Amino acid sequence: MRGVFVVLVCIVGQLYAQNTSFHSKRMKAEFMGTIDMTQSTNEATGYMYPTGAPKPGGDSYQDFLAIQKIKQNFKNFPVTSQASKTHSTPQPQKGYGTSLYRLTPSGSPYDYTGGIPNDNAMAISKGGMLCAAVNSTFWALDIHSGELIMPGPIGIKSLRQMAGGSSFENYYDPKLIYDPIQDRFILVFLKDNDAANSRIIVCFSTTNNPADPWNVYRLSGNPLNNNRWTDFPAISLSENGLVITANLIIPGVSWQVGFDGSVIWHLDKFAGFNGGDINATVYTQIRHQGKFTRNLHAVRGHDNIADKLYFLSNRNFDLQNDTIFLIELQENLNDTTINTTALISNIPYGVPPNGKQADTDTSDATKGLQTNDGRVLGAIQKDNWIQFVSTTAHGNNSNAGIFHGFISNASNNNPKITGRLFYHPERDYGYPNLAWTGVQENQIQCLIGFNYTSTAGHPGVGAVQLGNDTTFSEPIDLKAGTTFVDRHSDSYERWGDYFAIQNMYDSDGTLIPSEVWMSGFYGDGPQQNRTYIAQVYSQDTLVPPHPNGGTLFPNPIADGNLLTVQFNLEIEQNIRAELYNSSGQFVQNLAGRKLPVGPAELLIDMNGLAQGTYIVRLTGDDGFLRVEKVIKL
Numbered sequence: 293m294r295g296v297f298v299v300l301v302c303i304v305g306q307l308y309a310q311n312t313s314f315h316s317k318r319m320k321a322e323f324m325g326t327i328d329m330t331q332s333t334n335e336a337t338g339y340m341y342p343t344g345a346p347k348p349g350g351d352s353y354q355d356f357l358a359i360q361k362i363k364q365n366f367k368n369f370p371v372t373s374q375a376s377k378t379h380s381t382p383q384p385q386k387g388y389g390t391s392l393y394r395l396t397p398s399g400s401p402y403d404y405t406g407g408i409p410n411d412n413a414m415a416i417s418k419g420g421m422l423c424a425a426v427n428s429t430f431w432a433l434d435i436h437s438g439e440l441i442m443p444g445p446i447g448i449k450s451l452r453q454m455a456g457g458s459s460f461e462n463y464y465d466p467k468l469i470y471d472p473i474q475d476r477f478i479l480v481f482l483k484d485n486d487a488a489n490s491r492i493i494v495c496f497s498t499t500n501n502p503a504d505p506w507n508v509y510r511l512s513g514n515p516l517n518n519n520r521w522t523d524f525p526a527i528s529l530s531e532n533g534l535v536i537t538a539n540l541i542i543p544g545v546s547w548q549v550g551f552d553g554s555v556i557w558h559l560d561k562f563a564g565f566n567g568g569d570i571n572a573t574v575y576t577q578i579r580h581q582g583k584f585t586r587n588l589h590a591v592r593g594h595d596n597i598a599d600k601l602y603f604l605s606n607r608n609f610d611l612q613n614d615t616i617f618l619i620e621l622q623e624n625l626n627d628t629t630i631n632t633t634a635l636i637s638n639i640p641y642g643v644p645p646n647g648k649q650a651d652t653d654t655s656d657a658t659k660g661l662q663t664n665d666g667r668v669l670g671a672i673q674k675d676n677w678i679q680f681v682s683t684t685a686h687g688n689n690s691n692a693g694i695f696h697g698f699i700s701n702a703s704n705n706n707p708k709i710t711g712r713l714f715y716h717p718e719r720d721y722g723y724p725n726l727a728w729t730g731v732q733e734n735q736i737q738c739l740i741g742f743n744y745t746s747t748a749g750h751p752g753v754g755a756v757q758l759g760n761d762t763t764f765s766e767p768i769d770l771k772a773g774t775t776f777v778d779r780h781s782d783s784y785e786r787w788g789d790y791f792a793i794q795n796m797y798d799s800d801g802t803l804i805p806s807e808v809w810m811s812g813f814y815g816d817g818p819q820q821n822r823t824y825i826a827q828v829y830s831q832d833t834l835v836p837p838h839p840n841g842g843t844l845f846p847n848p849i850a851d852g853n854l855l856t857v858q859f860n861l862e863i864e865q866n867i868r869a870e871l872y873n874s875s876g877q878f879v880q881n882l883a884g885r886k887l888p889v890g891p892a893e894l895l896i897d898m899n900g901l902a903q904g905t906y907i908v909r910l911t912g913d914d915g916f917l918r919v920e921k922v923i924k925l
Contacts, residue, residue, distance in 0.1 A: 312585070312619065312630040314578045317516075321494065321509040321559060321570035327454055329503050330443050357609070357665060358658040360643045364611050369640055369687030381759030383766050384739055387807075387827035391771075391816075392424055392431055394446045404429070404448065405820040407464075408779050409662075409786030412823055414811035415470040415477055418797040423477055423502050424811060425466035426823050430454060430479065432502040441503045451481050455493045455508060463493070467527045469534075470794060472596055472801040475500040476565050478534055480527050487514045487543055490521035492536060492557070496564035507567040511536075511557060515574045519543065520552055524789070528590040530598050534559045537588045537603060540576070553577055554588040556603070556621060575621065580632040585617055587667040594674035594728040595795065595803040600703065604680055608667035612642040612685075618678070618699060618707060635699070639711050641666050641684040644692035647720035647745040649776035649815075652783050654747065661745055661777070661787040663692050663722045670725035670793065675733050678702045681724040681740060686713050692720040696758065698736055714756060714764050719746045721754075725793040727808045729830035735760050737832050741770075741793050741810035750776055751787055753812035753824050759832045771824035773815035787821070788813045796827075806833040838891045844908070848923035855896040857908055857920055864888050865914035871896075874905040882908070898924050 393401040406427035413425040420435040430449045432441035440447035451463035466481040476497045483491040490513025495506045513522035520540040528535045536557040542550035556575040563570045578585050591602040601621040607613040614637040622629050647661035648654055663683050671680035678699040686693045693715030701707045715721065724742040737760040745751040750773030757765040777785050792811035796804045811825045842858025849855050861867075869882035882896060894910065903924050910918040 312578060312580050312632045314630050315576045316628060317574050317576070319511070319515065319572050319574055321511055321564075321572050323567075323569065324456055324508040324510055326498070326505045326507050326567060327456065327495075328505050329449065357643070360609060360611060360665075361646060361657040364643050364645060364657065364685055366645075366685050366687055366690050368612060369642070369685060371687045380761055381757050381763045381765040382831035383768050384755050384757045384831060385829040386768060386770055387829055388435060389770065389824065389826040390433065392426060392823035392825065394448050395440065403816060403822050404431075405822060408821065410788040410813045410821050410823055411465050412788055412790050412792050412811045412813065413466045413468040414792035414809065414825055415468040415794055416796065416809050417470055417475060417477070417500050418472060418799060418801060419475075419500055421500060421502055422809070422825065423468055423479075424792075424823065424825060425451070425468055425479065425481070427466075428452065428463050430466070441501070443503070451493070454479070454495055454506065455483065455510070457483065461489070465523075465525055465789070467525055467790070468792065469527055469529060470596060471529055471561070472797040472803070474561075474565060475801065477502055478527070478529075478561070478564070479506070480525055480536060482513070482522060482525060483510070484513075485521050485523065485541075485543075487519045487521050490514055492522055492525065492538070494534070494536075494559065494564065496561070498565065498567070507564055509564065509570055511572065511574075515555065516576055522555070524587065526590045528592040528598055529561065529596055530558070530601060532560065532562065534561045534564065535590045535598075535601060537590045539587065551584065551586065553579070553584040554586060554605075556588065556590075558601070558623065573623070575630065578619075578630060580617065580634070585619060585632065588619065589668040589671055589680075591671040591673045591678055591680075594672050598673055600673070602671075602673055602678060602702065604668045604671050604678070606641065606666065606668060606682070608643075608665040610642060610666070612640040614638070614640050616697065616709065618702065620703070633707060635707060635709050637709065637711060639713070641682060641695050644683040644685050644722070645690055645720065647692060647722050647743075647751070647787060648747045649745055649751065649783070649785070650747055651776050651778065652747065659783040661720070661722065661751065661785050663720070664789070669723060669791070672726060672728055672738075673702065674728060676701060676703050679726060679728070679736070679738060681726050683722050683724065684713070686715055688713075688715055689717060691715060691718070692722055694721050694724045694740065694742060696726070696740065710762075712758070712762070712764070714740070716744075716767075718748060719744045723788050723791040723812070725791040725810075727793045727795050729757070729805045729808065729833050730760065731805050731833060731836045736762060737830070739793075739808045739828060739830055741791055741808075741812060741828070743787050743791065743813045745787070750774060751813060751815040753810070753814055753826065755810060755826075755828050757830055757832050765832075770810065770812070770826040770828065771814045775815050775817050775819055777815040777821050778819035779821060806830045835891055842891070844920045844922060848925045849898060850925045851899045855898055855922060857894040857896070857910070857918070858891065859894070859910060859918050860891050861887055861889055861912070861916060863914045863916075865912040865916060867892070867910060867912050867916065869894050870909045870911075872907040872909060874907070876907070879906070898922075
């Protein structure tokens, strides 16, 4: 593979910050009941979805976007220079991986092909319960046993079944999130695309096992009762609630003309987990300087729990623009505010070109794998910074690339952004998402997952590490496609509206920064769209020092246990460990080696020693000294 080109660009300060106009409304989520996931059914389950290419017409959204694709010209973007360092960051490493599959009548796995596009959603618990959703189906796997969790002969559950709906209702756009503190899952999806029947379905797991019952609620997709329906959801978690963002659409007119603002829902998640009445607030008619802020994207907490309610937006339809909108919602009993800060960039983003396959007519900019527009597709927040990604055109070649933004001082009066472009000389990148892989507040490092394609290869799933030194690693292929995708009657194809990503957590719910799970899109025979889920390891995570210099445990120590001595090194040096008795007499050498800067541990097996008090002495050839007393029982 050829080298990856990287651009490091600084984006300058804020343009303005002011309170944003909006309407708010208190509502109750309608409780639909509790669904028993193990309950079998005697009826057949049907999945129906359109596969024909949508035909643009009039002023429709597809027509407008097609015109933008034709107009887009990467040569209009500023030409950027290659960064001086592009390979100092190590590549991530792939771990476990699986396609999303169903079971045949004989019990054999068979890769699942859903509708178009792949609305990939995924979440995984600290206990290894992996949940995924694509289009109109829900799927779950115990990664330790390798068994599908959903009951029934095929191992999947339809969203219609989860919602208790009828066969003539349409369920789509699933989103999944895991709460590591409550050890529960939340599944959100949409119902129908007309004002009378539009709903947001919200499902809360009652335990950490997705096969156990779920509490099911629904929200109005037309919250103002003014002939609107809800589209394109994004979700995040706050300390107390579930946040849902979406767009309101006027039916019967063009998507572009029919956009009627983005909405923000905030629900009491504890009531949902417990199956009680849910209090919800919906914020509508959100305007900045008199204009709707479009496609508000909810910013997730770096560990899935956001301590502040942030949202991002941009001018996603523009051929070239330099404005990023940072929105903060502050909920107070009597004075709730929404503040918007517009940040101006000296590197533009713009409507990205479509992804090119082996069968793509490259002379027609409207063909190929549809990248849609340049909206924000993933965002995370920790303390005082926000990172986000989107798909964009750029000035280096005619391929779609990834824009990565880092907003510092997000909660202060002067937020600023550092922007980076990640692109390839031959491949198109699309639908990125990201997860933080640092361990200290000021570390920028993250893993970015994405879909890729090219005329010389096939659509697949990839990942790249953004290192703490702000350089990108070489990307890795998590799943290479075996064929191009051809579900439509021409070369207009879809490769997803979402790419799912999440960190793994340890047994107490603490984020494991080096382990990330991703769900993306690949092509497989015969010319089908598939979903692939991969475990990915960061190789650039800095291990945090032991707090308070480390400790010694257990103390006293009994036979059958290992003694652990934790310590930190500020300078790389040779360390020697020795054991003495309570009188200070030397007993034996324990270990010795050169250790790098950072945390370290010494493990001691004392089972062969007599009872009494001992001294563990650690010395280094560059001044390190640690002395600990331990009692052997």
